[in-house]
Amino acid sequence: MSLYQMPEWYDGLRLHQNEHTGGCSPRVLEALAALSPGQIASYPPYSAAIAKVAGYLGVAPDRVALTNGLDEGIMAVSMSCLRPAPGGPLPEAVLPEPAFEIFRLDTEVAGGRLVSVMPKPRFAFALDEVLAAITPRTRVVFLTNPNNPTGVPVPLAAVGAIARQVPPEALVFVDEAYAEFSGVSFIPELERFPNVVVGRTFSKAFGLAGLRIGCLVGAPGALDRIRPALPVYSVNAAAVVAVQAAIDDREHLHDYTRQVRESKELMYAACERLGLVCHRSAANFVLVCAGPRAAELVAGVRARGIFIRDRSTEPGCDGCVRIATGIVEHTRRCIAAMEEVLCAAR
Ligand SMILES: Cc1ncc(COP(=O)(O)O)c(C=O)c1O
Incomplete structure (x- = not known):
């Protein structure tokens, strides 16, 4: 099993709880x-x-x-x-x-x-x-x-x-x-x-x-x-x-924080392409405003095996979803799924 492959007991890519998407050292x-x-x-x-x-x-x-x-x-x-x-x-x-x-x-x-x-x-x-x-x-x-x-x-x-x-x-x-x-x-x-x-x-x-x-x-x-x-x-x-x-294992830590930085840049760029407002984040996740399409986005990426978190009921977060941006390969998968869901439905 590659270090970044999800273990078999997960039935999807977990980007909804801000966990380390690559696993421990x-x-x-x-x-x-x-x-x-x-x-x-x-x-x-x-x-x-x-x-x-x-x-x-x-x-x-x-x-x-x-x-x-x-x-x-x-x-x-x-x-x-x-x-x-x-x-x-x-x-x-x-x-x-x-x-x-x-x-x-x-x-x-x-x-x-x-x-x-x-x-x-x-x-x-x-x-x-x-x-x-x-x-x-x-x-x-x-x-x-x-x-x-x-x-x-x-x-x-x-x-x-x-x-x-x-x-x-x-x-x-x-x-x-x-x-x-x-x-x-x-x-x-x-x-x-x-x-x-x-x-x-x-x-x-x-x-x-x-x-x-x-x-x-x-x-x-x-x-x-x-x-x-x-x-x-x-x-x-x-x-x-x-x-x-x-x-x-500082190398494991530093590799992950570096990947998180790269992942966030990929997510910001994807939001710009998709016309979604997002907030620059100092953490390992990005809050993305999908407006009235938030529920559809969460369900659409879920159908493609990816969990993201609907935060639209939180104060000030109307239409927002939170997406963990960890291992770059995982972020790319999520972005591809978001593009499929949002572009296909247009
Ligand atoms: C702000 C914040 N505090 C605490 C926690 C919980 O951390 P722990 O797993 O150590 O209980 C989380 C988990 O998502 C969190 O987002």
């Missing part, structure tokens, strides 16, 4: 194969993996908490910030839209009140509107940089401005699931902002989505607030060895 498979029966029989030790992740992110190990995917990190932040005190006001989460849907779900699960900030034209970051939405009841501001589903970056200065304005009990959470593709991170600023926590994942650029590993990065005091909401052994022994092997 072969070094990860070697590390998994080398797991001993004893390692699998034991609760996993975390210090080596934490040290490796901390080294990769350029922080001290006490600033890293591993999580079972970043999803678990977001749930833990929500549970620690947004549970209402008996008889007290509802804690508020400020969320600039359009946003990764998990923030909405987790705010609801935790019992907090969602304060949505509606998008501006071309999804320019709504700093003034976010600042205006902060109240004495704000307990968390959820930001995603670059944003999902738009791929549009959040200026680092805006994160700082928000962190300066939130009440002392609140955290600013910066989801950096796609930071390997943008090359921009708030992590170097964390020393100056102890009320900001950054979330990272190894699901995207490192191709470990199936193993579920991510992390929270922040001041030890901020992490101590969140840790009680994290299960003690939520990251498994396979993920622990896999993340170390993945971080060690």
Whole structure:
């Protein structure tokens, strides 16, 4: 099987969840194969993996908490910030839209009140509107940089401005699931902002989505607030060895980020040919506006074995579909399918 061929258990090319379309590094498979029966029989030790992740992110190990995917990190932040005190006001989460849907779900699960900030034209970051939405009841501001589903970056200065304005009990959470593709991170600023926590994942650029590993990065005091909401052994022994092997294979990472850049250029050019508006993305996907033809486009490429994601019901995303732009060969296949669907129907 070629490295970039989809494994047989998938019934199509998955461009709908922003995963690594080429799969993890072969070094990860070697590390998994080398797991001993004893390692699998034991609760996993975390210090080596934490040290490796901390080294990769350029922080001290006490600033890293591993999580079972970043999803678990977001749930833990929500549970620690947004549970209402008996008889007290509802804690508020400020969320600039359009946003990764998990923030909405987790705010609801935790019992907090969602304060949505509606998008501006071309999804320019709504700093003034976010600042205006902060109240004495704000307990968390959820930001995603670059944003999902738009791929549009959040200026680092805006994160700082928000962190300066939130009440002392609140955290600013910066989801950096796609930071390997943008090359921009708030992590170097964390020393100056102890009320900001950054979330990272190894699901995207490192191709470990199936193993579920991510992390929270922040001041030890901020992490101590969140840790009680994290299960003690939520990251498994396979993920622990896999993340170390993945971080060690920089060539695999750099090859993928290079292909993602090339794929995005191919997608922008295809949109121009097809008369579709799209948004320049700092992530590994492109939001394409197909207008009234969005559903037809999703169904048409699906019939050709390719999954893309209809995002038309998200705020500001009327008629938009989100397409992962990973391995160049996969992007070319998707573009060919889009051309068939849209041109044939004309
Ligand atoms: C913005 C954002 N945060 C977090 C996640 C979830 O990451 P993980 O697979 O580490 O749970 C995703 C996955 O799509 C995402 O888009």
